[in-house]
Amino acid sequence: MPTQQLEQIDSVTLSVVNNAFVNVCREMGTAMMRTSYSPIFNEGLDFSCMMFNTRGDLIGQAEFCPTMLGSCQYAMKWMLDEVGLDAFGPGDVYIHNDPYRGQNHLPEHLVVKAVFWEGKPWGFVGNVAHVGEVGGMAPGSFAADATEVYQEGLRLPPIKIMDGGEYVRDLWKVILSNHRTPKTSWGDYHAMIGSLHVAEARVLELLEKYGGDFLSAASDQLLDYSERFMRAEIAEMPDGVYYAQDCMEDDGITDKPYWMRLKLTIKGDEAICDWLDSDDQARGPINATFVVTAASCYSGFLHVISDDIPINSGAYRPIRIVTRPGSLVNVKHPGPSVGGNTETHPHIQNVVLRALAGAVPDRISAAEGASSCNFLFGGFHPEYGDYYTNYHIEGSGWGGTVDHDGNDVLCPNNGNCRNTPVEILETKYPFVVSEYRIRNDSAGAGRFRGGLASSRVFRVTAPEITINALFDRTKTQGPGIFGGEPGTSSGIFIKKKGDTEFRRFSEVFGTVSDSKFTRVIVTEGDEIMLNSAGAGGYGNPLERARDLVEEDLRQGFISRDAAVKSYGYQG
Amino acid sequence: MSRWIENDAQWYEQRMVHCAACGRLIAKHFLIADVAGERTTFCGEGCEQIYRDYVLTERGRDYQRPADVMEQYRELMVP
Numbered sequence: 001m002p003t004q005q006l007e008q009i010d011s012v013t014l015s016v017v018n019n020a021f022v023n024v025c026r027e028m029g030t031a032m033m034r035t036s037y038s039p040i041f042n043e044g045l046d047f048s049c050m051m052f053n054t055r056g057d058l059i060g061q062a063e064f065c066p067t068m069l070g071s072c073q074y075a076m077k078w079m080l081d082e083v084g085l086d087a088f089g090p091g092d093v094y095i096h097n098d099p100y101r102g103q104n105h106l107p108e109h110l111v112v113k114a115v116f117w118e119g120k121p122w123g124f125v126g127n128v129a130h131v132g133e134v135g136g137m138a139p140g141s142f143a144a145d146a147t148e149v150y151q152e153g154l155r156l157p158p159i160k161i162m163d164g165g166e167y168v169r170d171l172w173k174v175i176l177s178n179h180r181t182p183k184t185s186w187g188d189y190h191a192m193i194g195s196l197h198v199a200e201a202r203v204l205e206l207l208e209k210y211g212g213d214f215l216s217a218a219s220d221q222l223l224d225y226s227e228r229f230m231r232a233e234i235a236e237m238p239d240g241v242y243y244a245q246d247c248m249e250d251d252g253i254t255d256k257p258y259w260m261r262l263k264l265t266i267k268g269d270e271a272i273c274d275w276l277d278s279d280d281q282a283r284g285p286i287n288a289t290f291v292v293t294a295a296s297c298y299s300g301f302l303h304v305i306s307d308d309i310p311i312n313s314g315a316y317r318p319i320r321i322v323t324r325p326g327s328l329v330n331v332k333h334p335g336p337s338v339g340g341n342t343e344t345h346p347h348i349q350n351v352v353l354r355a356l357a358g359a360v361p362d363r364i365s366a367a368e369g370a371s372s373c374n375f376l377f378g379g380f381h382p383e384y385g386d387y388y389t390n391y392h393i394e395g396s397g398w399g400g401t402v403d404h405d406g407n408d409v410l411c412p413n414n415g416n417c418r419n420t421p422v423e424i425l426e427t428k429y430p431f432v433v434s435e436y437r438i439r440n441d442s443a444g445a446g447r448f449r450g451g452l453a454s455s456r457v458f459r460v461t462a463p464e465i466t467i468n469a470l471f472d473r474t475k476t477q478g479p480g481i482f483g484g485e486p487g488t489s490s491g492i493f494i495k496k497k498g499d500t501e502f503r504r505f506s507e508v509f510g511t512v513s514d515s516k517f518t519r520v521i522v523t524e525g526d527e528i529m530l531n532s533a534g535a536g537g538y539g540n541p542l543e544r545a546r547d548l549v550e551e552d553l554r555q556g557f558i559s560r561d562a563a564v565k566s567y568g569y570q571g
Numbered sequence: 572m573s574r575w576i577e578n579d580a581q582w583y584e585q586r587m588v589h590c591a592a593c594g595r596l597i598a599k600h601f602l603i604a605d606v607a608g609e610r611t612t613f614c615g616e617g618c619e620q621i622y623r624d625y626v627l628t629e630r631g632r633d634y635q636r637p638a639d640v641m642e643q644y645r646e647l648m649v650p
Contacts, residue, residue, distance in 0.1 A: 074595070081598035100587075100596050243647035261636075261644055265625070272625055277636045277644070290595040320621050323594035330594045333587055357649045482650065 009218050014225065017210070017218040018310045021060030024202045025049040028127060028195040029062060035194055037187030038132045039428065040391050043420040047129035048072065049195060051203070052112070054121055056080045057313035059219040066302070067104055067345055067414045068128040070295025073313045075102030075110045076126065079158040088114040088121055091165030093193055096158040097134070099149065099289045100333050105341040106152045107131050107141050107391075111161070111189075113196040115203045117212040123219070125199035127192045131185060133389040135178040137518065139378025140389045144252045144470040144516035146285045146336040154178040162193060180378060181389050223314030230315045231269035233305040237359040241265050244354035245277075246347045246367070248328070249475040251284030252339075252516030257476075258282050258328050260348055264355040273297040273352070274322040275329045284516065285470070287331035288340035288348060294321050296345055299414055300352030304363040339374070339516070342393070343472040346370035346412035350399075350478070357481060362402040366450055367478035369396025369533030371490050372412055374470040382430055382462045390429055395419050397443055397451030397487050397535030399478065405548075406451030406535045408438060430462035439488070439531065441559050444477075445566035446484030446537020447544050452557055453488060453534040460526045467522055469505075471515035473533040480536035485566060487534030490515075497525030541566045573604035573619055592618035592626055607632070 009017075028049035033042050040046045048064030056077035061069045078101045079094060088094070096102075097109040110128045114121040134141045134153035141153040149155060154175060161168055161175075176182035207215060242264045247257040261277035273293075281287045288296075298316050302309070309315055323330040329348060331337045350367040357364045373396070378389035395409035411417040422433045435457040442453035469492050477486035492515065493502035504514045511517035522528065549567045552558045563569035578599050580586035588597045591611045602613040606623060609632070613619040626634075637643065 078598045081600055101598065242649075243644050245641065245644040245648065259641065261640065265629075272621065274625070274630070276630055276634055277640050290593070294593075294595075320617070320625075321593045322621065322626060325589040325594045325596075327594075332589075333585070333596075354648065361649070 009221055014218055014222055017215065018222055020206055021051055022062050024051060024199050025060050025062040027202060028125070028199045029064065031198045032127060032129070032191050032195040036191035037184045039420045039424055040130060040132045041188060041191065043424055044393065044417045046415070046417045047127060049199065050126050051199070052076045052124040052126060053216070053219055054085055054123060057223060059123065059222065059312050061311055063416070065416050066299040067292065067295045067341060068108065069311065070298040070316070071102060071104050071291035072110060072126060072128055074291045074294065076112065076124065078102040079112065083158050085121060089164060090116050091162065092160055093162035093196060094158055095156055095161040097156045099331070099337050101157065102291050104289060104292050104295070104345070105338045106149065106155060107134050107338065109192070111192045111196060113200060115200050117207045122207060122212050122216070123203070125196050125203060127195050129188065129192050130391070131188055132391045133179050133181045133185065135180065138376065138468045139180055139466050140376030140391050140468060142338055142374050142376045142391065142468055142470055143285060143336070144339065144468055144518050145512070146338065147253060147283050148334040149336055150334065152285065152336055152338050180387055222310050223312055226310050226312050226314035227317045229309045230301070230305065231318045234266060234271055234318055235269040237266050239267050240359060242355040242358035244351045246351050247476065248286045248344055248347060248472055250513050250516065251282035251286045252470070252513045253282070253284040255512065258286060260328050260344070260351055262351050262355050266359055270318045270320060271301065272320045272322060275327065276322060276324050278324070278327045278329045281326050281328055281331050281335050285336035285338045286340055286344050287335050287337045288329050288344045289337050290323060290330045292341050292345045293323055293329040293348055296348035296414065297321055297352055300349050300356060303353060304356055304360050339470045342372040342374055342415065343470060345414045347472070349414050354481070361482070365401045365406065366399035366444065366446065366481040366484050366536030366538045368398045368406070368412060368451070368535045369453060369473060369478055369487060369490065370412060371396060371472045371533050372415060373490055373530055373532050375492070375530055376468040377429070377465050379462060379465045388429060392420065393417060394456065394530050394532040395454055396490065396532035397453050399535045400444070400446045400448035400450045400484055400538035402538060403448065405449050406443070408452040409454045409532065410451065430460065430465065431458040432461055433457065434459045434527065438557070439534070440556055441562045442488040442534035443557070444480040444485040444487040444535060444537035445541035445562070446480055447539030447541065449537045449544070450478065450480065450484070450487045450535030453490070453532040456530045458528045460522050460524050462524060464521050464523050467520050467528065468518040469515065474515040478533060478536045481538055483540035484537030485541060486536050490533035491531040493529040494522070495527040495529070497523070502529050542568050546571070573602050575600055575602055588612055590614040590618050592622040
């Protein structure tokens with residue numbers, strides 16, 4: 001392929017190039033999954049692989065976490081602005097996890113490596129991953145009662161972690177000295193960096209095949225194509241101003257709700273997402289970073305348009321964000337934000353979809369469960385002796401849509417992660433999972449009901465384990481839409497050894513919040529129940545097809561009482 | 572008239588500058604513009620434009636959310 005061919009590239013070739021970029025990212029993901037140490041990566045897939053051009057635009061991605069894919073361009077652009085393109089040499093790897101500089105929250109680390117072609121950087125390959133333990137006040141680095149970022153773990157500005165292919169040993173020592181599980185972090189960082197090497201090799205093959213100028217022109221044209229695509233989709237929506245709001249039930253510090261509010265303006269082929277009516281930032285760690293809010297807006301729009309669009313920075317250009325620094329949707333330094341990603345993020349995205357319901361009512365879904373049910377634990381393993389920590393998440397229901405029931409027991413759609421199999425949990429950590437089931441009557445009724453929630457019980461098999469939790473929706477419910485009913489609330493409960501029933505953590509341990517707490521010590525024989533939240537239904541439940549009601553009854557998804565009460569079932 | 576300037580904070584300082592439109596923290600280079608007689612900071616030309624065209628006209632420079640904002644939104648949301 002001639003390298004000077006810079007005119008408009010035909011759509012077939014552009015499509016081939018786009019798919020090649022997607023495949024590079026998928027192969028990175030496979031390398032990451034197979035070589036990482038932590039279940040959060042090799043089972044949970046809480047990472048995303050991507051490609052950037054030298055301006056920091058996202059040019060390639062695959063089916064990873066929407067939150068990371070919406071925010072990574074900000075982290076990359078920040079890195080380029082701060083350290084400069086010239087700072088990147090062959091074999092260098094930069095790392096960065098600063099939530100104020102473009103990361104969703106502190107545990108997520110971006111590593112990037114420049115791909116050199118003809119002596120200069122052609123672009124970057126990157127991997128954003130939620131490192132399971134980065135220090136701070138709580139094992140697993142999810143401090144539900146943190147009041148500042150310094151309690152959440154070790155914060156890294158954009159810095160070089162590999163220099164010309166060699167370890168920057170002093171930095172590695174500092175990082176690993178601040179993590180509770182340095183051996184695991186060592187393995188996980190190498191999996192992240194290894195995925196960059198895989199991607200670099202594949203991008204170099206593409207550069208050999210197409211040439212640098214051609215591939216740059218193709219990626220630029222893909223950005224422009226995606227922008228035109230998104231503009232055309234927005235232009236088809238009716239012009240107007242649409243509103244939505246939702247709240248976080250508390251922040252772990254103060255027992256009051258915190259509200260996020262969107263005034264969405266659709267005008268021509270652009271959208272303005274104005275969050276200025278949101279509450280001020282919370283003292284606790286439910287604050288969203290700016291990029292969480294931006295990614296929620298992008299993800300919300302991607303949910304309601306054709307999925308033929310190549311997802312890259314071009315797709316985001318017509319969506320404008322307006323926020324106030326120091327608010328729930330744009331945390332200001334040194335405010336904490338670890339739960340702003342996993343918890344507030346799905347709420348924000350639900351608000352975006354709720355606002356879009358005014359414009360495209362047949363393309364949105366009702367609210368999802370919107371809590372990752374973050375459950376973190378750590379301690380010395382009674383058999384292995386090592387200190388361990390783990391970040392565990394639960395699936396909740398997804399909202400009903402115009403023609404489908406919501407998906408059951410899936411991690412929030414902003415995260416797109418998987419659950420961890422019981423066998424893996426029991427092998428690696430001193431718990432027995434004594435129960436894991438779908439909760440009946442947990443879905444919001446509707447013409448198409450919400451997705452169902454789950455219930456899981458962990459029994460402690462070690463002398464003691466330190467646990468932390470950061471849930472939401474334990475006092476609120478994911479609302480239904482157009483007559484649909486809300487889903488059930490989530491919850492975390494404790495049954496001390498010898499007790500006969502589960503109780504709230506505030507009752508047993510005196511925690512301020514029942515859903516957000518840290519450093520609670522549980523002991524052998526105690527049981528912890530994690531209930532995820534059900535999702536809202538879409539449309540009037542009385543209009544639900546009778547055969548679907550009967551199938552839910554047969555499956556045990558709803559009780560006969562609920563069938564009668566919510567669906568008017570007379571069978 | 573706007574112009575790009577570089578944050579002159581030393582490497583050991585944490586001097587935070589936010590965009591007046593999108594609200595995000597700005598890395599190193601930011602745009603200074605005179606907007607309605609006030610020196611205003613942006614992360615780029617796009618945000619300067621949205622500030623002039625939307626924020627100033629729809630919200631005003633020092634917008635404060637109204638006390639009954641929750642009720643207002645409740646009435647304006649789709650059911």
